[in-house]
Amino acid sequence: MLEAGYHYGSNNNNGKGSGWARVRARLCGRTGLRRILGLTLFLSLALLVYAHDRGYAFGPSTTQYQDPSTPTTPTHDAPLQEEASSESSDFVQPKPLEFPPLSDELPKPSDYSPFYGGPSKRAIDIASDPLPVTATLRQRLDAWRASPGGRGEVEGEVELGGFMQWNLEECSTIKPQHGSYMLETHSNAWMTFNRSSIHDLREELIQHMEALIDTPTLNDYGEEGHGIVMVAGNADTLQRAVWSIQVMRKRGTVLPVQIFHFPEEAPAEDDPIREQLKELNAELTAVEGQTKDRNARKSYHLKAIAMIQCKYRHVLYLDSDSIPAADPQYMFESPVYKRLGLFTAQDYWKTSAGSPVWALMGIKCRNEWEMEAGQIFIDKKRNMDILLLSKYMLEGHERFYMFSDGDKDIFRWATLSLRKRYGVPGRWVGGGALPRDSATGFCCHTMMQSDAWGAPLFVHYNLLKQIPSGVGLGFTWGQTKQMPLFDTFPATPATARLGEPLERPNDDDRRGLGDIDNDMLADADEYGIARAPAKEMIMRRAARERGAKARYHGGVVSALCIDFDYVDAREPARHDADERRHTEEEQKMKQVMQGWEAAVAVAKENGEDEPPKPPPPGGPVQPDWRQSPFEIVNWDKYDNLRDFESIIYGLGFKAFSAW
Incomplete structure (x- = not known):
């Protein structure tokens, strides 16, 4: 593990004269009086100055801690404190000092959003919040229509420039995490929008959903219980689906599978794959009322249609290249799924504050990761409205894809527009990598998506096709960053x-592992205070996850890979304040150590015991935003990954020829 902490130093008296006692004895007539006195005073003053500036005490601290995640009223039962040591020592410890842990330039902790008890009464802050899970579709559409940014020609409505100012409140520092494709491809189109065109587009979506309120479509959520849904049209995607199902069966999955395709894509009646799928309890199903667009590069809308038309109420949707590394059925029993009925994964990128989609939804920009829709757990009875709105937007891809790179974030836009929230994995998306570096560095080609508790669950090998040679059994996976x-x-x-x-x-x-939703991570500040309360470890995650940065490398003379950097995702003023602090601390610690080294030299010269080395700083651990929390973990650590590669290659898997 990367995480390990300091122990708290103490000054135990073991019955022998310490180095300090012996140095003081020189004051009683031995030579070197003036030299020793000067060194002693120098060291004592240096230690006191360092402790004063950092708020540290050498030994146990009596400083009380109040959790900043509750800026007004503490939620903990009692302050966290320790008794001061009663043991005697020849070295007089300074009294515990209570000073700001970093500097006088500390930011004020954020407030929760209004839904979770925050004090804001601004219309945009209230509009950006969820509605209770019991709210009706009528109430959700009314809230959407009344939200700022797309209400049309009404008094007080803001233009997109004004909405942009709201967006920058939380998203001014996310540029390093933008997906460049959307900005490069659609930023010119974004500039053509104004509040009238946003209003027209918003009304189109709302009216489409209003027309469904009293229809059977909204309640046609399936008669059967739990099942897996996939989409596979051509022979390559169908073969990938077979490999995925075979791995699941080896892991003990008994859930039935429906594989959807356009009618004209059905395999021949005598195709051996039909019998193979039947043996795997997987059913080929043609979508109703749809035909394949031969000119379309992708048929993203088929994903929403498949989930709507499938016979299951509780659905695990899987892309054909996303393979569960364990039986995924337990996730339907996770606390967050039971609470929200929706669990999906995070992507590597964040959405620009410049996108008009925020005004379209009437929600100010959220500093959060986009959605990765290669695996979705959804309860259709509670969330059929999300699927129906997504389907409409996906069918109008020529207009709505300017807000989303394919289908993945359309589901997120639908969820947020309807004032709903979704569960997220117990840790941010990892990068499954080759066992050794490529020519250009650490080579991640697989999105490693975790379950609600942070254990690896899905191996989504979406970049493996970019490695045209050299990959095979023994050299495909092996480690995760x-x-x-x-x-x-x-x-x-x-x-x-x-x-x-x-x-x-x-x-x-507070909620924690197993029950994390996207509001517990979105818009987090340095304290880890996000839009919603969360346990300590989730607050840490929210604060530190802000600095994750994915980047592509290679792809010309070597494999196209992903790797991760870590950046200080704070305002420049906070960078500068911390740099000054680090410089001051290093100088003061250097002075302390120089004083100690001088005292050691005197002790050695006089045959005395060495004085004790100054202990590590006490008090709370301070964050260093220059240090990366990323870790690299070998697949041998996980039971469900250790044999994954041998299992899938044993089924005939071919990494690149299957594309």
């Missing part, structure tokens, strides 16, 4: 948030 779970105490500077507690807090009243 990922974020930690942030669950060890104390933290390290690489995993800490601002306002770290001294010990694990009593936060059982």
Whole structure:
């Protein structure tokens, strides 16, 4: 693990004269009085200055901690503090000092959004919140229509320039995490929108959904229980689907599978794959009322149609290249799925504050990761409206794809527009990689998506097709670069948030692993305070995840790969303040160590015991935003990944020829 903490230093008296006692004895008549006195005073002053500026004490601290995630009223049962040591020592410890842990330039902790008890009364802040899970579709559409940004020619309505100012409140620092494709391809089209055109597009979507309120379509959520849905048209995608189902069956999955395709894509009646699928309890199903557009590069809308038309109420949708590494059925019992009926994965990118989609939804820009729709758990009874709105937008892809790179974020836009929220994995998306570096570096080609508790569950090998040769059994996977779970105490500077507690807090009243939704991570500040309350480890994740940055490399003379960097995703003023702090701390610590080294030299010269080395700083761990929390984990660590490669190649898998 990357996470390991400092121990708290103490000054135990073991019965022997310490180095300091022996140095003081020189004051009673031995030579070197003046030299020793000067060194002693120098070291004592240096230690006191360093402790004063950092708020540290050498030994146990009595400083009380108040969790900054509750800026007004603490939620913990009692302050976290320790008794001062009663043991005697020849070295007089300074009294614990209570000073700001970093500098006088600390930012004020954020507030939760209004839905979770925050104080804001602004219309845009209220409009950006979810509605209760019990809200009706009528109530959701009314809230959407009344939200700022797309209400049309009404008094007080803002133009897109004014909406942009709201967007920049949370999204001014996310440029390093933008997906460049959307900006390069659609930014000119974005500039053509105004509040009238946004209003027209919003009304079109709302009126489409209003027409469905009293129809059977909204309640046609399937008669059967749980099942898996896939989409596969041509022979390549169908073969990938077969490999995925075969791996699932080997992992013990008994869920039935429906594979949807356009009617004209059905395999021949005598195709051996039909019998193979039958043996796997997988059913080929032609979508109703649809024909394939021969001119379309992708048929993204088929994904929403398949989930709507399938016979299951509780659906796990899978892309054909996303393989569960374990039986996924337990995820239907996860707390977050039971609470929201929707669980989906995160992507590597964030949405630009310049996109008009925020005004279209009437929601100010959210500093959060986009959605990765290669695997979706959904309860259709509670979320059929999301699927129907997504289907409409996907069928109008020529207009709505300017807001989303394919289908993946259309589902997110539909969810947010309807004032709903979705569950997310227990850790951010990792990168499954070759066992050794490519010519251009660490080579991730697979999105590793975790379950609700952070364990690896889905192997989504969507970039593997970009490696045309050299990949095979023994050289396809082997390691994952990922974020930690942030669950060890104390933290390290690489995993800490601002306002770290001294010990694990009593936060059982807050949601954590197994029950994380996107509001618990969105818009997080340095303290880890996001839109919604969360446990300490989730607050750490929210704060540190902001600095993750994916980048492509290779692709010319070597494989096209993903790797991750870590950036300080804060305002420049905060960078500068921390740099000044680091410089001051390094100088003061250098002075302390020079004083100690001088005292050691004197002790050695006089045959005395060495004075104790100054202990590490006490008090809460302070975050160092220059340090990356990423870790590289070997697949041998996980039971469900250790044999994954041998299993899938044993089924005849071919990494690149299958595309």
